Amino acid sequence: MQGLLAIIWLTVKAAIRYRVVIVLTGLLLASVVVLPLMIKHDGSAQGFTQILLTYTLSSITFLLGFATLWMACGSLAREVQECQMQMLAVKPIPRWKIWLGKWLGIILINATLLSISSGAVYGITMWRASQLSDEQRTVLNGEIFVARGSAKPNYPDIDPYVDEYMAKRLEENPNLADMDPTYVRQQMVEQVKVAHQMVRPGYVRRWVIPVGSPESVKDEAMYLRIKFFTSQPYDTSTYDVLWEIGPPETPQRVLRQMDISPEAPIEFEIPPNLVDANGVLVVDVTNGSQSPLFFPMEDGMEALYMKGGFGWNYIRGMAVVLCWMSFLAAVGLAASSFLSFPVASFVSIGLLIVGFSSGTLTQVIEQGGIGGINHETGMKDAPSAWDHVALPIAKSALSVINLVKDFSPVSFLSTGRDISIGILATAFTQIVLIMGGIFAAFGMWAFTRSELATAQGNQ
Amino acid sequence: MNFITGKYSRYVLSLFMVIMFACAGFVQKGMNRSRGEMGLTRLQPLENAPPVLAFTTVALGGFRGLISNMLWIRATQLQEDGKYFEMVQLADWITKLQPHFVTVWVHQAWNLAYNISVKFPDHQDRWLWVQRGIELLRDYGLKYNPQETLIYRELAWFFQHKMGANLDDANMLYKAQWAAAWDELLKDGKPDYDVLLNPQEPEDKERVRIMFEVYKTDPAVMQEVDNEYGPFEWRLPEAHAIYWAYLGLKVSEREKDYIQLRRVIFQGMQLAFLRGRMIEFPVAVPDEPGEFTSAYEYGPNLEIIDNTNRAYEEMMAAEEKYFDNIGTAHKNFIRTAIYFLYTHNRMVEAEKWYDYVREKYPESIETSLEEYVFARVEEEFGSTSQDRLKAMLMGFLERAFLDLAVGQDEKAVAGELLTRKMRQRYYDQITDSQIVRIKLPTIQEMKAELLVRLLDPEEGLNEVLAQQLRTRLGLADDYDPKAALGELKSSQPQDLEGPPAPEL
Numbered sequence A: 001m002q003g004l005l006a007i008i009w010l011t012v013k014a015a016i017r018y019r020v021v022i023v024l025t026g027l028l029l030a031s032v033v034v035l036p037l038m039i040k041h042d043g044s045a046q047g048f049t050q051i052l053l054t055y056t057l058s059s060i061t062f063l064l065g066f067a068t069l070w071m072a073c074g075s076l077a078r079e080v081q082e083c084q085m086q087m088l089a090v091k092p093i094p095r096w097k098i099w100l101g102k103w104l105g106i107i108l109i110n111a112t113l114l115s116i117s118s119g120a121v122y123g124i125t126m127w128r129a130s131q132l133s134d135e136q137r138t139v140l141n142g143e144i145f146v147a148r149g150s151a152k153p154n155y156p157d158i159d160p161y162v163d164e165y166m167a168k169r170l171e172e173n174p175n176l177a178d179m180d181p182t183y184v185r186q187q188m189v190e191q192v193k194v195a196h197q198m199v200r201p202g203y204v205r206r207w208v209i210p211v212g213s214p215e216s217v218k219d220e221a222m223y224l225r226i227k228f229f230t231s232q233p234y235d236t237s238t239y240d241v242l243w244e245i246g247p248p249e250t251p252q253r254v255l256r257q258m259d260i261s262p263e264a265p266i267e268f269e270i271p272p273n274l275v276d277a278n279g280v281l282v283v284d285v286t287n288g289s290q291s292p293l294f295f296p297m298e299d300g301m302e303a304l305y306m307k308g309g310f311g312w313n314y315i316r317g318m319a320v321v322l323c324w325m326s327f328l329a330a331v332g333l334a335a336s337s338f339l340s341f342p343v344a345s346f347v348s349i350g351l352l353i354v355g356f357s358s359g360t361l362t363q364v365i366e367q368g369g370i371g372g373i374n375h376e377t378g379m380k381d382a383p384s385a386w387d388h389v390a391l392p393i394a395k396s397a398l399s400v401i402n403l404v405k406d407f408s409p410v411s412f413l414s415t416g417r418d419i420s421i422g423i424l425a426t427a428f429t430q431i432v433l434i435m436g437g438i439f440a441a442f443g444m445w446a447f448t449r450s451e452l453a454t455a456q457g458n459q
Numbered sequence B: 001m002n003f004i005t006g007k008y009s010r011y012v013l014s015l016f017m018v019i020m021f022a023c024a025g026f027v028q029k030g031m032n033r034s035r036g037e038m039g040l041t042r043l044q045p046l047e048n049a050p051p052v053l054a055f056t057t058v059a060l061g062g063f064r065g066l067i068s069n070m071l072w073i074r075a076t077q078l079q080e081d082g083k084y085f086e087m088v089q090l091a092d093w094i095t096k097l098q099p100h101f102v103t104v105w106v107h108q109a110w111n112l113a114y115n116i117s118v119k120f121p122d123h124q125d126r127w128l129w130v131q132r133g134i135e136l137l138r139d140y141g142l143k144y145n146p147q148e149t150l151i152y153r154e155l156a157w158f159f160q161h162k163m164g165a166n167l168d169d170a171n172m173l174y175k176a177q178w179a180a181a182w183d184e185l186l187k188d189g190k191p192d193y194d195v196l197l198n199p200q201e202p203e204d205k206e207r208v209r210i211m212f213e214v215y216k217t218d219p220a221v222m223q224e225v226d227n228e229y230g231p232f233e234w235r236l237p238e239a240h241a242i243y244w245a246y247l248g249l250k251v252s253e254r255e256k257d258y259i260q261l262r263r264v265i266f267q268g269m270q271l272a273f274l275r276g277r278m279i280e281f282p283v284a285v286p287d288e289p290g291e292f293t294s295a296y297e298y299g300p301n302l303e304i305i306d307n308t309n310r311a312y313e314e315m316m317a318a319e320e321k322y323f324d325n326i327g328t329a330h331k332n333f334i335r336t337a338i339y340f341l342y343t344h345n346r347m348v349e350a351e352k353w354y355d356y357v358r359e360k361y362p363e364s365i366e367t368s369l370e371e372y373v374f375a376r377v378e379e380e381f382g383s384t385s386q387d388r389l390k391a392m393l394m395g396f397l398e399r400a401f402l403d404l405a406v407g408q409d410e411k412a413v414a415g416e417l418l419t420r421k422m423r424q425r426y427y428d429q430i431t432d433s434q435i436v437r438i439k440l441p442t443i444q445e446m447k448a449e450l451l452v453r454l455l456d457p458e459e460g461l462n463e464v465l466a467q468q469l470r471t472r473l474g475l476a477d478d479y480d481p482k483a484a485l486g487e488l489k490s491s492q493p494q495d496l497e498g499p500p501a502p503e504l
Helices: A001-016 A020-038 A046-080 A085-089 A095-130 A134-143 A159-172 A174-178 A181-197 A309-338 A339-357 A358-367 A384-404 A409-414 A421-449 B011-038 B051-059 B065-082 B086-097 B102-119 B123-144 B149-163 B171-183 B193-197 B202-213 B217-229 B239-252 B253-277 B302-318 B320-343 B348-361 B369-381 B386-405 B407-427 B432-438 B443-454 B463-473 B481-491
Strands: A147-151 A204-210 A224-225 A239-245 A254-262 A266-269 A280-287 A301-308 B277-284 B292-299
Touching: A001 A020, A001 A046, A001 A095, A020 A046, A020 A095, A046 A085, A046 A095, A046 A134, A046 A309, A046 A339, A046 A409, A046 B086, A085 A095, A095 A134, A095 A309, A095 A421, A134 B292, A147 A309, A159 A174, A159 A181, A204 A301, A254 A266, A254 A301, A280 A301, A309 A339, A309 A409, A309 A421, A339 A384, A358 A384, A384 A421, B065 B086, B065 B102, B086 B102, B086 B123, B102 B123, B102 B149, B123 B149, B123 B171, B123 B217, B149 B171, B149 B239, B149 B253, B171 B239, B193 B202, B193 B217, B217 B239, B217 B302, B239 B253, B253 B302, B253 B320, B292 B443, B302 B320, B302 B348, B320 B348, B320 B369, B320 B386, B386 B407, B386 B443, B407 B443, B443 B463, B443 B481
Parallel strands: none
Antiparallel strands: A147 A301, A204 A280, A224 A266, A224 A301, A239 A254, A239 A280, B277 B292
């Protein structure tokens, strides 16, 4: 343990000696102070706070991410290159411990820098909020400076309905059997889903959202986040919708008429105490327009409720960012365990770019291959030999990348969403233990096997 | 050689660098001018650009397009996700990466003012986005492209259509906010040009500064617009639509697009004619006893018929290619003016324009004045145009008031009954969901609005008639029409929670 602590301390000392800590602290604080002076926003207090949080935290993540990769690559590869590592390796301490010490040292530096810079962001945000009017502060406290939980309606499992419907349709029209079964099933799925999504003109549809214990949300304002579509693509008109929210046939039920626009989520506040004794929020939607409205099962209806305070949520969000930094440190160290500094930096950044291009991988999977697609269906008609290789690779690469990327702490914080302990634990497990662990194991193995004496010093 | 490698080398080189920068600075302006004059670049060098923008456009070179594409993709994705708070910043970056690409400015501003604004159910939120769209064009687009006709046209359209028309549910809020902002800049709601063009008092200087710096509006140009086409009510958006279109015609170079600006002018004038007069009245602030705020109603501005007519004639002369199109609009305008004048009891003027239109467009009216007006009334009876119908109903009520003042009680009652029936007919034709957006004032509200004007010592009826009207209506000596209108408005339910039942 003493040896490990010594390596951690050496790593931290080296970072301080090379002025990495001072320069980075300066850069991070400058970005936190300068960015709010430059950014333009919609003019509302919540818009400004959201963009302030998003841009400052994103720039901190970006700066710290690149610095971490650089530090991780430099800390091992340069020390080997400059023959400092050889002095250390002859001490009675196993190589894996040296590697682990370096990793933990970099994590410690990151934790310190992240605390300073995110603390500054928090301080500036709170200070700016304190300058606002009471009314604006109330809005911020309800929508952004809060950790809101999310509840969605429980839809029935549609698979049995789809099976039944498909069997019926095949019986009616045997020609369907000649078509691509995946495509036919997809069409059936959409048709069954419509029954749960559509509100016809002049009709009412009820959504039942299980929020949880009514005591936990007592006297707290809630928000409905809704999204709907019409049959018109790129529709910018507004539709008349009447909302009846709360337990049916009770005095606390509220009515709200709204002219709302489709295709993008809309969030609006609803009064507290509308959840019934069973912890259920009932939402009736009357379509007062002339067109059918479709509320998708995935994100058409969502209740947001107060779950906790902003401070702890912010700390949990920063902890997720620290998990990312730990992973990047592991990547950099693993690369520098067997490569020289320039090559290790190049490889690490290359891996990052592949990670950022997950959109392309998703597209390949959605389209069923690489290359030209049928613009009618948006898919490849017949997969080529390349596609048989490319698809499994894209799928596995994406699932690995998503282990790291499936968390959005900055987005959650700027929209007042709860980053629960569960999310944090999942992030730690997936990003640090699994992904970081894989790179760490490889790095330790490579570093243990590397012949340090063959390294050519440049002094 | 020692200068480069010796002890003082860094100082010498730094000094050399500073001198070179200074020299470059001196020749830069001339080089930019020469580049433009000699046609060495497809684009004119950027003028008025802040250092960051100037640096970005030069330093990024061809990569500007790539970065711009990334920003477009991000903006689209965020918009789909309903995350709008970055959109103003992204629009700013995108336009600044392509500062001479006019359609980029127009698209981004449209997106903010039209597409994003309607995503917000709260009308106050919508207003923020409409303002951002206007600012993008007015404060930045025109700064870098001061001669681009399309930007002037688009800006004028935002005022005329987004704020001026009633297609957005929040249009009344836009109008009220704009009116309140300009009310502070004008004296008694009107531009006092003597003061605005030569401000002496600090307060006046401040008003002019805000006009120039915030609204980018020059009082001298406002005066030109008023002289040419007005007088306008500058608290209304159509006056500003005409202002920007007029300015565009003055400074832009693309003559083939002038017709778009001319259209804005005559359409704006038509709107100003239909409802270009504002009636201000005090309204009690809810939950604050004794506190009042200003509210506004709109009525027809029959004073601008002469100037509107002249504007049409000039445009027909200037745009021979569109002579017939503008002529049709001109003819329709005069026809509407005739029957508005008639229903507002301005018979002499109605007859004057009747003669004019018969002479200029002989086929336009082939019946007598009375027959024509009655036919139009019948036609309007089924109209669902809120502005036109309100103007006409106000005309009928005005006639009823005048009949009352001169003792023709039966005629007055008949006129009011007809007004009520026409209003009811309008409500029968529109759907419940339209009522909030295109509702008509109640008869009481329209009467109260009319009394504000008719009893105004300067603009209203002569003293004898006004006194007779007061007596016939049984109004107290201390009756204040503006306060009465405010009281009436405050007592009306604010129909934000659902459509009101039509009043009869």
